[in-house]
Amino acid sequence: MRFLRKYYLFTTFLALSFTSCYDNVQSSIPDFPVYLELNLISTYPTFLNSTLHCLTFETLSGLPITDRIGYGGILVCTGFEGEYTAYDMACPYEAKRNIRVHPNGIGQAVCDSCGSVFDIGYGFGSPISGKAKQPLKRYKTTLSSNILYVTPL
Numbered sequence: 001m002r003f004l005r006k007y008y009l010f011t012t013f014l015a016l017s018f019t020s021c022y023d024n025v026q027s028s029i030p031d032f033p034v035y036l037e038l039n040l041i042s043t044y045p046t047f048l049n050s051t052l053h054c055l056t057f058e059t060l061s062g063l064p065i066t067d068r069i070g071y072g073g074i075l076v077c078t079g080f081e082g083e084y085t086a087y088d089m090a091c092p093y094e095a096k097r098n099i100r101v102h103p104n105g106i107g108q109a110v111c112d113s114c115g116s117v118f119d120i121g122y123g124f125g126s127p128i129s130g131k132a133k134q135p136l137k138r139y140k141t142t143l144s145s146n147i148l149y150v151t152p153l
Contacts, residue, residue: 001116006142012084014099015108020143027092027137028082028092028093028095028134029070029071029088029090029092029095029136029137030071031071031152032068033068033070033138034068034072034088034139034150034151034152035066035067035068035146035149035150035151036063036067036068036069036074036076036086036148036149036150037064037066037067037148037149038055038076038144038147038148038149038150039040039146039147040143040147040148041044041146045146047076047078047146047148048146049082050078050082051079051080051082052077052079052080052105052106052121053077053078054075054076054077054078054103054120055075055076055077056073056075056076056102056103057069057073057074057075057076058072058073058089058100061069067079069104070088070089070090070137071088071090071097071101071137072088072089072090072091072097072098072099072140073088073089073090073094073100073133074086074087074088074089074150075087075088075089075101075102075103075109075120075136076141076148076150077103077120079107079120079121079122079123080107080121080122080128083123084141084143084148085123085125085138086138086139086140086141086150087101087109087118087120087125087136087137087138087139088136088137088139089101089102090132090133090137091111091113091114091116092134092135092136092137093111093114093116093130093131093132093133094111094113094114096138098136099111099113099114101116101118101136103120106121107120107121108111108121108128109120109121109125111130111132114130114131114132115129115130115131116129116130116131116132117129117130118135118136120136122142124138125137125138126127138153139151139152140152140153
């Protein structure tokens with residue numbers, strides 16, 4: 001009987017762990033409008049086919065009137081394999097618009113306020129060290145005809 005109880009608990013835990021999904025994580029960063037169109041030929045040519053390169057958008061200054069930069073700004077990156085990813089720049093531990101993470105050039109983003117470090121080189125934004133337990137809030141990236149679109153997930 002004891003074995004059956006342990007087996008039931010184990011299989012229940014295993015089933016629940018498979019049904020969870022990364023995209024369903026509730027972020028401490030509130031939902032704000034997000035929309036960027038980045039022309040990788042004329043405006044950001046060094047970003048095309050790059051690795052571990054990041055662009056930061058902290059204000060709407062210089063962007064088209066239709067663009068939106070989320071809660072704390074947008075960090076758009078190319079990972080170790082050249083894939084495009086985008087994150088909200090607000091630190092999920094601090095959850096304030098003006099406390100932002102910044103890339104350090106080695107596939108990580110760092111919050112100077114709480115000291116948290118996040119992995120951005122593999123495209124997940126997961127915390128590596130520091131106080132943060134939540135990943136960076138991710139946004140969807142879509143490449144179409146040399147235009148990179150950043151939109152909500």
